[in-house]
Amino acid sequence: MHRQHPVKIVKLMSKNFWLLLIPLVRGLISLKGDFYGWVRGAWVDILILLFIVGSAYIRWLFSTYAVGENSIDYRAGIFGRMKLSIPFTALSAVAAERFFLFRPINAVNLFVDTNSGFINAPDLKITVARKDYNVLFKKLSKPLEGEIKTSYKPSRLNLIFFSLIFSSTLSGVIFIATFIFQSGKIIGQSLETLLLTTAADISEKLIVGLPPLAVAASIIIAAGWIFSFVTNILRYIGFRIKREGKRIFIRTGFLTKRRYYINPEKINYADIQQNLLMKIFSVMSVHVNCTGYGKAKNELPVFVPITTKAQVISSLRFLLPDLQPSPNSVKPKLAVIFRYIMFPFYFMMGIPIAAEILYHFFPFWKSMIVFVTVMAEIPTIWLLIVKFVSFFTTGISENGENICINYCSWFKYHTIIIPKEKIATITLTQNKFQTFADSCNLIIYSNNEFAKSHMLISMPLKEIKELLNSAGLCKSELRFFK
Amino acid sequence: MKKYYADRTGIGILFVIIFLLVIILTTLSLIFLSFLPILMWIVIGLFAAAFFAVVIVWLPLYFKNLCYFITDEEVVANTGVFFKNKRIMKLSALQYFTCVTTPFSEKTGFNFVVLNALGGNIILLFLSHRDMDEIAKTLSLVIKQKKEG
Numbered sequence: 102m103h104r105q106h107p108v109k110i111v112k113l114m115s116k117n118f119w120l121l122l123i124p125l126v127r128g129l130i131s132l133k134g135d136f137y138g139w140v141r142g143a144w145v146d147i148l149i150l151l152f153i154v155g156s157a158y159i160r161w162l163f164s165t166y167a168v169g170e171n172s173i174d175y176r177a178g179i180f181g182r183m184k185l186s187i188p189f190t191a192l193s194a195v196a197a198e199r200f201f202l203f204r205p206i207n208a209v210n211l212f213v214d215t216n217s218g219f220i221n222a223p224d225l226k227i228t229v230a231r232k233d234y235n236v237l238f239k240k241l242s243k244p245l246e247g248e249i250k251t252s253y254k255p256s257r258l259n260l261i262f263f264s265l266i267f268s269s270t271l272s273g274v275i276f277i278a279t280f281i282f283q284s285g286k287i288i289g290q291s292l293e294t295l296l297l298t299t300a301a302d303i304s305e306k307l308i309v310g311l312p313p314l315a316v317a318a319s320i321i322i323a324a325g326w327i328f329s330f331v332t333n334i335l336r337y338i339g340f341r342i343k344r345e346g347k348r349i350f351i352r353t354g355f356l357t358k359r360r361y362y363i364n365p366e367k368i369n370y371a372d373i374q375q376n377l378l379m380k381i382f383s384v385m386s387v388h389v390n391c392t393g394y395g396k397a398k399n400e401l402p403v404f405v406p407i408t409t410k411a412q413v414i415s416s417l418r419f420l421l422p423d424l425q426p427s428p429n430s431v432k433p434k435l436a437v438i439f440r441y442i443m444f445p446f447y448f449m450m451g452i453p454i455a456a457e458i459l460y461h462f463f464p465f466w467k468s469m470i471v472f473v474t475v476m477a478e479i480p481t482i483w484l485l486i487v488k489f490v491s492f493f494t495t496g497i498s499e500n501g502e503n504i505c506i507n508y509c510s511w512f513k514y515h516t517i518i519i520p521k522e523k524i525a526t527i528t529l530t531q532n533k534f535q536t537f538a539d540s541c542n543l544i545i546y547s548n549n550e551f552a553k554s555h556m557l558i559s560m561p562l563k564e565i566k567e568l569l570n571s572a573g574l575c576k577s578e579l580r581f582f583k
Numbered sequence: 584m585k586k587y588y589a590d591r592t593g594i595g596i597l598f599v600i601i602f603l604l605v606i607i608l609t610t611l612s613l614i615f616l617s618f619l620p621i622l623m624w625i626v627i628g629l630f631a632a633a634f635f636a637v638v639i640v641w642l643p644l645y646f647k648n649l650c651y652f653i654t655d656e657e658v659v660a661n662t663g664v665f666f667k668n669k670r671i672m673k674l675s676a677l678q679y680f681t682c683v684t685t686p687f688s689e690k691t692g693f694n695f696v697v698l699n700a701l702g703g704n705i706i707l708l709f710l711s712h713r714d715m716d717e718i719a720k721t722l723s724l725v726i727k728q729k730k731e732g
Contacts, residue, residue: 171730178683180685180686181683181684181685182683182684182685183681183682183683184681184682184683184684185679185680185681185682186679186680186723187678187679188679188726188730190726190729190730191678191679191726215678215679215699216678216701217678217679217699217700217701217702217703217704218678218679218699218704224679224699548701
């Protein structure tokens with residue numbers, strides 16, 4: 102058994118350690134090196150710091166691991182000793198992360214996951230020496246006779262385009278907002294105030310006519326998106342995927358290198374994703390649902406980052422030969438088209454009415470109301486267009502041992518290819534209005550660590566029942582639906 | 584099929600732990616609630632009642648009902664006192680298991696096994712050290728047979 106890499110001691114220290122250390126050091130500096138005076142004043146904080154470091158060291162001392170021939174073994178705990186052994190056959194995914202700061206000291210974070218255990222966290226999270234990480238992946242990638250090897254590597258331009266499409270403004274803004282807030286807590290409120298005042302000053306100088314608060318928010322949102330874009334580029338540059346028989350390996354990352362092992366038998370479904378622009382240019386991105394892959398924060402479970410439809414089909418044939426898309430055999434009828442555009446249509450009509458009402462009561466907020474109305478109306482109209490197009494793309498089909506579902510969720514189109522055995526539950530719902538149109542909503546739940554549903558709205562009931570019966574997914578009569 | 588019962592040594596250890604906890608809480612009540620004697624005595628009375636209910640009534644019944652069956656195909660865990668609980672896990676769904684021991688667990692009966700499977704887990708509580716080792720061997724064999732199969 103080996104101990105984890107010593108850098109793990111730092112990770113085992115609680116976040117409070119840094120919140121205590123920085124003010125303590127500041128105190129020592131402000132006392133101009135009067136060490137004894139500093140100790141007299143801050144002895145409680147110093148003791149707490151030493152306790153945090155000491156307990157982290159002891160926890161590190163009592164946790165060990167070993168990479169066996171057929172399993173990963175782990176022991177941990179001081180008073181309550183825990184022993185576990187995860188066989189390789191149970192693995193759904195293993196992620197190895199060589200964080201850029203740890204690369205000079207050869208420390209690798211390993212995240213081991215199976216289809217059981219914790220939902221929001223990997224089953225095993227350890228920091229190992231690079232040689233043990235090499236040993237583990239060598240065992241996982243031991244070549245077997247007669248297995249076919251195939252690989253795919255997207256171009257850099259494709260990866261940049263992928264990062265452009267899949268950058269999340271929200272994640273970037275959350276990061277920047279957290280940074281501003283936490284830096285205020287550690288260093289003092291002056292930094293938070295300074296940053297916000299500077300943002301408002303710049304906004305006043307740059308643009309005339311718009312409220313400074315709105316422009317400051319726009320700058321923060323733009324900064325958040327740029328941050329997310331840059332982190333995505335750094336995360337996915339160098340992406341390449343390789344299939345060797347019944348194993349899939351993925352490498353990605355520039356500063357922080359990541360490597361993944363995926364057991365294709367544990368993949369629950371493949372998800373081909375597009376937004377409207379990608380649909381127009383006939384490009385798509387393939388993701389997979391597999392426990393342990395894409396679980397980390399800001400990590401996308403990407404399989405084929407972004408490429409043309411023809412390339413996706415040909416890549417899937419080699420990488421996931423058991424999961425192939427098929428054209429829709431059951432589609433919604435024309436009579437239900439309004440159901441698809443209903444909500445964005447109502448919002449599109451409602452936003453200007455709400456703005457009028459607000460302006461009536463708060464006329465001195467005119468510029469802010471106009472700004473918010475425009476900002477809300479643009480995505481709503483875009484959503485309306487997306488939902489209108491989704492009516493023509495939504496559908497379901499049976500393809501051998503798989504079911505292929507096409508649907509739209511918010512601004513994204515999904516093509517889900519799911520093996521029948523990975524379908525956990527099927528729900529058919531019908532409200533009174535749908536009774537007249539003889540349609541229903543079909544919700545398919547896939548085997549996942551947590552409930553994940555795929556919903557098709559206002560599908561023709563008779564055809565859906567026939568498809569479910571022919572696919573062997575519903576053996577009993579659907580008595581509640583006439 | 585093999586049946587395993589909880590190690591009743593654990594009752595004695597839990598009795599001591601809960602007794603010490605009640606003593607500490609009673610002392611704290613005497614110190615901090617002495618300004619309001621009625622409230623203090625009500626709180627102490629509640630602690631005493633809880634101690635009696637848990638240690639004298641509930642704990643022995645809990646340990647009496649706690650038992651586990653391991654067959655060739657499944658693991659069944661029977662728990663509960665007033666609300667009986669039966670959990671069945673298919674061995675084919677088992678992914679891996681974790682053994683948890685505490686200091687002097689060979690004497691105290693504080694040995695636990697966590698079975699992790701698709702969709703959930705089952706925790707086998709208060710096993711004797713020998714039973715825990717036996718269950719661990721059985722489950723390792725099952726996992727090995729799954730791999731070979």
